[in-house]
Amino acid sequence: MGGNELKYIHQAFDENWIAPLGPNVDNFEADLCRFTGAKHAAALSSGTAAIHLTLILLGIGPGDEVICPTFTFSATINPILYQGAIPVFVDSGTSTWNICVEETRRAIEDRIAKGKAPKALMIVHLYGQSAKMWQLMALAETYNLPVIEDAAEALGATYEGKALGTFGKFGILSFNGNKIITTSGGGALLSNDQELIEKARFLATQARDPAPHYQHSQVGYNYRMSNVVAGIGRGQMEVLPERVRRRREIFAFYQQAFSDIPAISFSPELSDTE
Numbered sequence: 001m002g003g004n005e006l007k008y009i010h011q012a013f014d015e016n017w018i019a020p021l022g023p024n025v026d027n028f029e030a031d032l033c034r035f036t037g038a039k040h041a042a043a044l045s046s047g048t049a050a051i052h053l054t055l056i057l058l059g060i061g062p063g064d065e066v067i068c069p070t071f072t073f074s075a076t077i078n079p080i081l082y083q084g085a086i087p088v089f090v091d092s093g094t095s096t097w098n099i100c101v102e103e104t105r106r107a108i109e110d111r112i113a114k115g116k117a118p119k120a121l122m123i124v125h126l127y128g129q130s131a132k133m134w135q136l137m138a139l140a141e142t143y144n145l146p147v148i149e150d151a152a153e154a155l156g157a158t159y160e161g162k163a164l165g166t167f168g169k170f171g172i173l174s175f176n177g178n179k180i181i182t183t184s185g186g187g188a189l190l191s192n193d194q195e196l197i198e199k200a201r202f203l204a205t206q207a208r209d210p211a212p213h214y215q216h217s218q219v220g221y222n223y224r225m226s227n228v229v230a231g232i233g234r235g236q237m238e239v240l241p242e243r244v245r246r247r248r249e250i251f252a253f254y255q256q257a258f259s260d261i262p263a264i265s266f267s268p269e270l271s272d273t274e
Contacts (some may be wrong), residue, residue: 002242005235012227020205022227024234027195029188031237036163038171038190040197042078043225043233044204047152047174047187051122052079052147053200053223054170054189060085060119067107067145068122069099076124076150088118096270098131099123101139108143121145125154128180128247130270133159133167140168152187155180156244159270165190171174180243181236183229 008024017023029041044050060066062084068077070089080087090107093100104121111118121140123131140147147168150156152165155173165171171190175183191197207220225233250265258264 001232002235005232005236007041008231008234009228010046011264012231017227019081020224020226022230024227024230025225028177028225028230028233030134030236031234032173032188032190035237035240036166036171036190038163040164040190040194042189042197042200042204043230044187044189044200044223045225046075046185046223047172047176048075049148049204049221049223050172050174050187050189050242051076051148051150052082052221053203054080054172055083055085055120056203057170057196057199058120058146058148065111065116066120066122067099067104067111067118067263069126071097071126072124072150073152075152076122080122085119093132095268096129096131097104097267098126098129101132101135102134105139108139112143117143118145120148122148122150123168124150124152125157127267128154128157129267130157130159130164132270133164137167146170151180151190152176156240156247166192169193170196175233175236181233181240183225183233184224185235186229188225198230256264 012024017268025043029043033167034039051212060083064085065088066085068087071092088107090099090103123136125131149165149168151165151171152174157164173188175186189200203220204223207216207218209215209217255266
């Protein structure tokens with residue numbers, strides 16, 4: 001912990017903002033926007049929830065296909081199955097360990113040739129390493145595919161000065177206990193589209209219609225982050241740059257320690273020229 005998490009938690013108790021929503025949630029979302037450069041953010045119960053909402057917002061349903069990497073955690077893929085959609089797996093490239101640009105192109109063209117054009121491209125930035133975003137974004141534009149960036153492991157990472165999770169239509173963050181910052185759980189959805197983020201918040205709070213009684217015209221979800229948990233996130237955001245610096249120190253330590261053992265290699269770091 002960074003030190004100020006309890007201050008924000010106590011603030012939630014003092015102000016009696018214990019339920020989902022509240023000042024800590026609003027401020028945590030604002031912190032995420034300032035740090036990443038995204039225009040809008042929705043704090044949610046998990047990164048998995050964020051992925052699920054993006055698929056719903058994109059209208060992806062039974063039988064639709066989503067291009068996605070083979071090398072990722074199951075939480076990237078499970079929401080595709082929640083929607084009855086079909087994951088189309090693409091292998092990694094050696095220079096990033098993330099989804100391969102040329103294999104992605106071949107997969108898209110194969111599906112189109114077989115009369116099943118994909119509905120979205122899911123990119124994962126594994127271990128904080130950027131995929132080849134400019135090439136993948138150009139590919140997505142060519143085939144009119146919305147891009148979902150699973151940046152669950154990449155908060156604090158950039159490519160050519162731009163935060164990962166802000167290239168595509170949607171960016172996904174996770175604050176699970178194994179991530180660079182944690183809220184003991186939780187996640188967030190990033191987008192520059194205000195209307196889509198507002199729709200995500202609506203769906204994440206059980207899709208309750210603006211009526212004087214309980215009225216629901218569509219299926220909703222209990223996906224919003226609590227005001228108490230968001231207080232932990234606010235304290236964590238204050239030390240995020242230090243966490244990034246420390247990760248780099250540890251990586252450099254291991255590189256040096258094993259530099260004389262040819263059998264051991266490390267995850268590459270994509271340069272800004274690739």
